[in-house]
């Protein structure tokens with residue numbers, strides 16, 4: 001299946017360039033990590049408009065190498081909404097070749113993004129309006 005026909009919409013999809021290779025000729029893992037981080041940050045921002053910093057990246061297991069010319073997609077899924085943090089799963093897939101329809105799973109990771117103020121102090125992700133205190137329903141006739 002071609003990426004354009006993919007049912008999910010990637011947060012980022014980009015082509016790998018020669019400037020991003022390591023000494024063995026495949027794409028440098030740090031480049032994929034930085035895009036993964038960026039995808040999670042963009043996703044967090046679109047969920048709730050805040051400033052975010054990356055707190056945790058869990059279990060980044062590179063399954064397959066990525067090569068120059070691969071089109072790499074970063075798909076984000078919301079896993080958990082905390083008070084000041086969002087936990088986001090990022091799945092990374094590469095699409096290789098012009099005629100081939102091969103999708104290669106590159107890696108997936110869980111990223112915890114923390115919403116912060118201008119002083120880098122954690123702030124709530126959501127504006128939760130205070131719930132109005134409701135009195136017990138009174139029976140007007142017997143009041």
Ligand SMILES: CC(C)(COP(=O)(O)OP(=O)(O)OC[C@H]1O[C@@H](n2cnc3c(N)ncnc32)[C@H](O)[C@@H]1OP(=O)(O)O)[C@@H](O)C(=O)NCCC(=O)NCCS
Nearest residue numbers: 053054055056081082083084085086112114116120121122
């Ligand atoms: C992010 C930062 C502001 C958080 O400060 P902190 O003192 O750890 O704040 P808290 O303990 O209140 O935790 C904030 C949130 O992170 C979560 N958190 C902290 N450590 C965690 C961990 N190891 N795993 C999962 N969540 C974690 C907390 O549960 C909390 O979320 P919640 O409010 O939704 O429950 C601070 O650690 C920081 O500035 N880190 C550097 C960030 C950065 O520069 N990132 C880029 C790296 S190059």
